[in-house]
Amino acid sequence: MITSQGILKSCAFAKLNLVLRVTGRRSDGYHLIDSLVTFCAFGDSIEISMNTIKDDIIVEGPFCTEIKSTNIISDTLTIFRKATSWYHPLTIKLHKQIPVSAGLGGGSADAATTLRLLQLLSPISPLDPIENTKMALLLGADVPVCFIGRTARVQGIGEILTPIEKTPALPVLLVNPGIELTTKEVFTTFDSDYSKPLSLPRTGENFGATDLLDFLGRRPENDLMAPAIKLAPKIGHVLEELESLPGVVSVGMSGSGATCFALFCPNDKINVTLSVNQIKQTGWWFESTFLNS
Numbered sequence: 001m002i003t004s005q006g007i008l009k010s011c012a013f014a015k016l017n018l019v020l021r022v023t024g025r026r027s028d029g030y031h032l033i034d035s036l037v038t039f040c041a042f043g044d045s046i047e048i049s050m051n052t053i054k055d056d057i058i059v060e061g062p063f064c065t066e067i068k069s070t071n072i073i074s075d076t077l078t079i080f081r082k083a084t085s086w087y088h089p090l091t092i093k094l095h096k097q098i099p100v101s102a103g104l105g106g107g108s109a110d111a112a113t114t115l116r117l118l119q120l121l122s123p124i125s126p127l128d129p130i131e132n133t134k135m136a137l138l139l140g141a142d143v144p145v146c147f148i149g150r151t152a153r154v155q156g157i158g159e160i161l162t163p164i165e166k167t168p169a170l171p172v173l174l175v176n177p178g179i180e181l182t183t184k185e186v187f188t189t190f191d192s193d194y195s196k197p198l199s200l201p202r203t204g205e206n207f208g209a210t211d212l213l214d215f216l217g218r219r220p221e222n223d224l225m226a227p228a229i230k231l232a233p234k235i236g237h238v239l240e241e242l243e244s245l246p247g248v249v250s251v252g253m254s255g256s257g258a259t260c261f262a263l264f265c266p267n268d269k270i271n272v273t274l275s276v277n278q279i280k281q282t283g284w285w286f287e288s289t290f291l292n293s
Contacts, residue, residue: 012113013043015105021195041292045095061096101180103255112146168209186256189227220252228257247271
């Protein structure tokens with residue numbers, strides 16, 4: 001959206017890996033994945049406007065202290081300028097609400113949203129999909145799917161995307177025990193056999209609530225769960241706590257962790273409220289929201 005002050009503003013929605021399989025490894029060391037990725041109706045907030053002096057990147061919000069001075073926002077701006085030769089000074093404000101290194105793609109969502117806003121603000125012609133994918137991959141494996149901002153099957157190292165037409169807005173409770181895990185350390189710890197590719201029932205079509213929950217089952221697959229728990233055993237405790245919640249229908253871990261999630265049936269407000277009250281007692285970070293396709 002554009003505010004009355006000429007500021008472009010958008011939400012960088014948190015990413016959620018509903019299912020994740022590790023299917024192989026390239027000769028350059030990058031692992032191959034096959035994942036069903038969606039987004040939550042919750043995320044960071046990014047504002048961009050032009051100024052007349054110099055670039056100013058402002059970071060605020062509950063997780064602002066965990067963002068370094070050289071961050072993915074500044075990296076995104078550098079890569080965009082190399083691709084477009086547009087160097088007008090900018091003010092970029094990030095309100096950081098997604099936990100850092102939490103498996104929710106917060107940095108990737110911030111980069112993707114910044115890329116989209118830069119293309120709206122700059123006078124250059126929009127870049128074509130190939131150029132956008134190249135820039136996105138330079139910033140991170142999750143950035144391409146965050147750039148399209150919709151539910152998709154993600155394969156390769158993150159560059160092969162098959163959008164899903166529609167997914168249900170199921171209630172979801174996100175929980176993180178206050179642990180940061182980098183994707184690199186979790187993949188380094190991964191030592192299991194590689195999995196076969198996913199067999200999605202409705203790739204490219206609609207996923208109804210029943211279709212999605214039947215596909216996920218009670219405990220959706222995530223090949224990175226075992227190495228994540230090995231590095232941070234508390235994740236196992238979080239999963240056990242989520243399993244005990246009233247009305248929960250599916251419990252899993254997103255990405256490389258440590259954030260876990262609990263899904264509920266549509267419109268199950270009573271059990272969601274009871275579950276939130278139960279999680280509050282743990283002292284863990286949580287967010288009650290919805291899947292947002």
